[in-house]
Amino acid sequence: MSQQPPFATYPSLANKTVLITGGAQGIGAAAVRLFALQGCRVAFLDLAQAPALALVEDLTSRCTHPPLFVSCDVTNIPALQSAIADISAKLAPPTILINNAANDDRHRFEDVTPEYWDQRMAVNLRHQFFAAQAVAPGMKSAGGGSITNMSSISYIIPTPDLSLYNMAKAAITAMTRSLAHDLGPHNIRVNSILPGAILTERQTRLYMSTAYEQRVFNAQYLKRHILPEDVARLMLFLAADDSSAITSQSHIIDGGWI
DSSP: OOOOTTSOOOGGGTTOEEEEESOSSHHHHHHHHHHHHTTOEEEEEESOHHHHHHHHHHHHTTSSSOOEEEEOOTTSHHHHHHHHHHHHHHTOOOSEEEEOOOOOOOOOGGGOOHHHHHHHHIIIIIHHHHHHHHHHHHHHHHTOEEEEEEOOGGGTTTOTTOHHHHHHHHHHHHHHHHHHHHHGGGTEEEEEEEEOSBOOHHHHHHTOOHHHHHHHHHHOSSOSOBOHHHHHHHHHHHHSGGGTTOOSOEEEESSSOO
16 A cells, blocks of 8 residues: 555555664654555564554554564664564565664753763664664665665754754764765665654654744744654655665755754
């Protein structure tokens, strides 16, 4: 099955194996949904069991291949590598990777400890590199693939009380260019997406006050909320053959904020 008009269907995505980290909620859940409705074999990693299982249940009767949920702490690199190996054995080696998992908990510059620094880098940066490293051999054997790394405009604005998150998201754009250089000869494309203020459930619950909404609309050229599905549709394009000449690029989706 494919998603319904007016949005695009990508024939090149049908039956492709897609791995999405942090896929139970927010932008990740939107990605799981849209890739599954394109006819992909989707596997996603997360620790949030209840929303993950609800997502699988919702999609099972609506798509050709029900998504596969694997509980995994992506900050545990051996566990991440093991999960990717299991997914490759059960479905097929992923030729599409969406490095989405992250956490934007606020923190004061004065309160950062070395231990907190390491934990923030582990949850927001390190796993992206090692997930790419783990899927690369399968992509090479398949003759190519697509990796999309999730960054953010937060480091460009920059967003206050997010110094470590901002640093990680800036590093992701540099990592994207380095991986694109290393993997390009194998027809593996690597791009990053930099979302702005996305109206996820988490953002609505924790941060989307009237004052913040006004700040967002004052900054954006488009006076509307940017939804998780808006970001996921960009992910579809970057994974499909329609973007086969695009690599090493940072794609901003923020309604014109920057």
